[in-house]
Amino acid sequence: MTSIYDIFKRLDEKNILLSFKGMITSELLTTILSIMESKMDSYEEKPKVKRKVFNVLVECLQNLYHHIDIDNPEIEEFDKSALLMIAKNEDNYEIMTGNYMESKNVELLKSKLDIVNSMDKAELKAYYKKVLSNGERSDKGTAGLGMIDIARKSGQKLEYYFLETDKDTTFFSLTVKIAE
Amino acid sequence: MENLSLEGSAKVPTVKFDAENGVLELKGRSIPENSIEFYKPLNEWIEKYGENPKSNTIVDIKLEYFNTSSSKCILDLFKQLEKLNNKDTDVQINWYFEEDDEDMEEAGEDYQAIIDLPFKMIEVEEI
Numbered sequence: 001m002t003s004i005y006d007i008f009k010r011l012d013e014k015n016i017l018l019s020f021k022g023m024i025t026s027e028l029l030t031t032i033l034s035i036m037e038s039k040m041d042s043y044e045e046k047p048k049v050k051r052k053v054f055n056v057l058v059e060c061l062q063n064l065y066h067h068i069d070i071d072n073p074e075i076e077e078f079d080k081s082a083l084l085m086i087a088k089n090e091d092n093y094e095i096m097t098g099n100y101m102e103s104k105n106v107e108l109l110k111s112k113l114d115i116v117n118s119m120d121k122a123e124l125k126a127y128y129k130k131v132l133s134n135g136e137r138s139d140k141g142t143a144g145l146g147m148i149d150i151a152r153k154s155g156q157k158l159e160y161y162f163l164e165t166d167k168d169t170t171f172f173s174l175t176v177k178i179a180e
Numbered sequence: 181m182e183n184l185s186l187e188g189s190a191k192v193p194t195v196k197f198d199a200e201n202g203v204l205e206l207k208g209r210s211i212p213e214n215s216i217e218f219y220k221p222l223n224e225w226i227e228k229y230g231e232n233p234k235s236n237t238i239v240d241i242k243l244e245y246f247n248t249s250s251s252k253c254i255l256d257l258f259k260q261l262e263k264l265n266n267k268d269t270d271v272q273i274n275w276y277f278e279e280d281d282e283d284m285e286e287a288g289e290d291y292q293a294i295i296d297l298p299f300k301m302i303e304v305e306e307i
Contacts, residue, residue, distance in 0.1 A: 026213055030190055033211075048280055051245070055283070058211050058247050065213055125286070132255060133294045137216075145248035153283060 202234030219253035
């Protein structure tokens with residue numbers, strides 16, 4: 001039973017308000033958003049911060065909802081669950097996600113993140129407008145705007161890490177900070 | 181033609197498209213996972229309305245939040261209205277945003293820069 005205590009302590013040290021590991025469903029998404037809204041209300045959080053946290057959370061959750069899919073029949077054992085953690089630190093909120101993805105898609109995602117991280121506020125605005133007006137849509141209806149929007153709302157660089165777990169799969173983790 | 185009236189929820193906005201008065205309103209949140217599915221009947225309604233519109237069409241956008249997949253659908257909706265404008269109807273977009281909501285104000289400005297329609301930015305205390 002000490003292991004539960006260990007997890008509890010770790011979460012506590014990291015100021016985790018809410019954590020979830022499992023499949024992200026539409027219902028779960030709604031519930032997490034509603035829990036976070038009432039938590040922020042109870043802290044009497046500034047409307048501006050509340051809106052930013054909510055917005056970033058929507059995009060992060062919908063990324064997990066839409067993109068944890070694998071179309072390679074050779075990869076048999078694929079864990080579709082995700083990890084979501086939300087921390088409230090002294091001067092910021094942190095939204096952390098982790099999930100497996102196909103290694104072959106890493107390069108594309110990494111380049112997206114690097115582009116967004118290389119841009120300042122004005123460049124992000126221009127890039128968002130460009131992708132919005134010219135960009136195509138995927139068959140899932142996603143517009144390729146998620147990471148740009150997350151970076152715009154966060155106002156800080158996105159922290160990410162790719163850990164190759166075997167030759168086909170990679171664990172992707174993302175941390176988004178929103179200043180109070 | 182019939183009005184389009186849809187009840188909003190935690191994820192989708194309230195829709196009130198009034199053909200008689202030429203007033204189209206979206207109010208609330210637009211964060212569905214599948215935004216194309218949600219916006220399709222709205223596009224279809226505007227398509228039909230465009231066949232015989234009022235001389236003035238007012239579009240009230242009173243959104244508290246919208247996700248990136250909705251942002252594309254909202255753009256498509258504006259593009260549809262852009263085609264109708266100055267033909268049989270004059271279209272006016274009223275973009276509402278809350279007092280200190282710079283992100284929503286900027287979102288309105290982003291659309292204004294992309295779409296050739298008269299935009300009025302309206303700051304309110306609460307949406």
